[in-house]
Amino acid sequence: xxxDTCIYTALRDCAMTSPRRAHVVGLGLIGGSIACGLRDxxxxxxxSDTNQSVVDQALRDEIIVGTSSDDAEYVFIAxxxxxxxxxxxxxxxxxxxxxxxxxxxGVKQAIVTAIDDPRFVGGHPMAGSExxxxxxxxxxxxxxATWVLTPSAATAPEVYTRLHSVISDLGATPLALxxxxxxxxxxMASHVPHLVAGALMNEASGMATEDSALLRLxxxxxxxxxxxxxxxxxxxxxxxxxxxxxxxxxxxxxxxRLRKIEAIITTMDREALLLELNSAAVARxxxxxxxxxxxxxxxxxxxxDDRPGVLATITNLASxxxxxIFDIGISHSVEGSAGVLQISVEHSESPQxxxxxxxxxxxxxxET
Numbered sequence: 001x002x003x004d005t006c007i008y009t010a011l012r013d014c015a016m017t018s019p020r021r022a023h024v025v026g027l028g029l030i031g032g033s034i035a036c037g038l039r040d041x042x043x044x045x046x047x048s049d050t051n052q053s054v055v056d057q058a059l060r061d062e063i064i065v066g067t068s069s070d071d072a073e074y075v076f077i078a079x080x081x082x083x084x085x086x087x088x089x090x091x092x093x094x095x096x097x098x099x100x101x102x103x104x105x106g107v108k109q110a111i112v113t114a115i116d117d118p119r120f121v122g123g124h125p126m127a128g129s130e131x132x133x134x135x136x137x138x139x140x141x142x143x144x145a146t147w148v149l150t151p152s153a154a155t156a157p158e159v160y161t162r163l164h165s166v167i168s169d170l171g172a173t174p175l176a177l178x179x180x181x182x183x184x185x186x187x188m189a190s191h192v193p194h195l196v197a198g199a200l201m202n203e204a205s206g207m208a209t210e211d212s213a214l215l216r217l218x219x220x221x222x223x224x225x226x227x228x229x230x231x232x233x234x235x236x237x238x239x240x241x242x243x244x245x246x247x248x249x250x251x252x253x254x255x256x257r258l259r260k261i262e263a264i265i266t267t268m269d270r271e272a273l274l275l276e277l278n279s280a281a282v283a284r285x286x287x288x289x290x291x292x293x294x295x296x297x298x299x300x301x302x303x304x305d306d307r308p309g310v311l312a313t314i315t316n317l318a319s320x321x322x323x324x325i326f327d328i329g330i331s332h333s334v335e336g337s338a339g340v341l342q343i344s345v346e347h348s349e350s351p352q353x354x355x356x357x358x359x360x361x362x363x364x365x366x367e368t
Contacts, residue, residue, distance in 0.1 A: 019044040022166075023072035024064070025087055027054050029129060029232065030104050031078030032137030035063050037170045040139045046072065054134050063134075074100050074166060081105035081238035085114045092117050100159045106190060106239040108150045108179035115152075121163050122150035122179055124186070125172060130230040143171035148186075149315075150179040157304070157311040157341070161330050168327065176315030176325050187246035191239065192254060195247075197229040297326055298350045299367035302341040302357060304330075314341065317356055323349045342367070 024035045024047040035045045035058065047064040049055050058064045069075060069091060077087050084103045092101060092115075102123040105111060112122040127145035129136055147167045151160045164174045177185070204222070208214040240247055264272045304310045318325050327344035345353055350366055357364035 020074075021046075021072050022074040022076065023047065023069035024076045024078060025049075025069075025091070026078035027058050027063075027134050027137075028078060028235075029132060029134075029136045030125060030127075030141075031076065032058070032063065032134040033127075033139065033141035034076050034078065034104075034170070036137055036139040037142065038166075039063060041169060057134055063137075069095070072099060074163070075102070077101065077103040077105075079103075079105075080235055081107050081111070081242050083238075084111050088115050088117075088120060092119060095119065100162050102149070102163050106186060106235070107242040108148075108182045110242050112150055112152045112179040116154045118154055118156035119159055120152075121155050121160050122152070122182075123163070123167075124148040124150075124182065125167075126186075126190070127172070128228070128231060130227050132232045140171065142167075145172045146175050147172035148175050148177050148182050150177055150182055151312045151315055152179070153309040153312050155311060157330050157339070160311050160315075161328055164328050173324075173326065174328075176328075177319050178312075178316045181319055183243050184246045187243055187250040188253075191243060191247050192250040194228055194231075194236065195240075195251065196254065197226045201226040201229045296346055296348075297344045298347045300343045300345060300350060300354060300357070300364055301367055302343060302362050302364045304339060304341055304362070311341075313360075314343070314357070314362070317360060318343075318345070318353060321349075321352060321356055323353050 019042055020038075021044045022035075022038050024031045024045065027035065027047050027049040031047070031049075035047055039045050039062075045064050046066040046068055047055065047058055048067050048069070049058075055064075055067060059066075072095065075091055075095065077084055077091070079087055084105050088101060088103065088111075092099075095101065097119070099119050101117075101120045103111060104123055104125055106124055108122045108124060115122075125142055125145055125147040127142050127147075129141065131137075147170075149160065149164065149167070167174045200222075204214060204218070204226075261273075261276060264276065302314065304314075315325060323345055325343055325345060327342075329342045330339045331342065343353075354364045354366065
């Protein structure tokens, strides 16, 4: 056997047996949970944090094995939204071309616009807890959760598919959305609810200063509605201020809805009140569940050029049709830059998606 062949074989075997490597910047609730989840899956995880005592705790608890990002294949940036761009730009200058980088901030448009690099994909796991910091982190935090990915025109398809796979391994369901769509939707799904929960808690607390019995009456419904107000307040200014327009619009809609309900109570309109309450009950029961079996999925094959921008175009198309991509991969041709995207969607939605892809100029077919 030739010497160079022996070297290649040794390197290949080493790569197959060596643990995968990730670096997490910011070891709070989300970053710490990512680190714990990857560690429990056999990864070699390093991490950093502006608070040295947190780093020391993560090392002591064997959540991370070191603090250097030099050899990281994947980097998760779990810092406040206003700090993401600076951290990402610094890391991307030193990371290898093969690295895949994402963040977890609750606002995406400003971040994705600022980071023009094929190795970066914006991300936002829709998971959390009223617990704070590394002490509240747990490896199963993302099980069954939706994890939004916002590929840009610069994102390399292979980077997206790699991150999609890792996020799936953490137990989450990746969902591709354009960054601006994410910000508009998450304002109502996450940002406004947090503010409403805080407002309700503050009002109740204020009333309790006059009558201490109030908080003793706070049963399950009140506790469920206000639970999220106990989370880490420090992350919210950057998120809310960077998504101010959508948050203001969401607050306006909720205020208008409450004024409508106030008018119904004032006029004692029983039918209107029942209609309001029943429609909410129906909508709440119709919230999508957290799992789809593989039997319900179909793989769509889409030949593409392996270049930045293609993936964003296709995932944006799925978003416009309200079609969730449950899994995605790319197989490369032996020669050239062409490849085939393998996109898993629900069986019932595949004909519509294939038709839209064909009309957009792609040769899309379902896998047989």
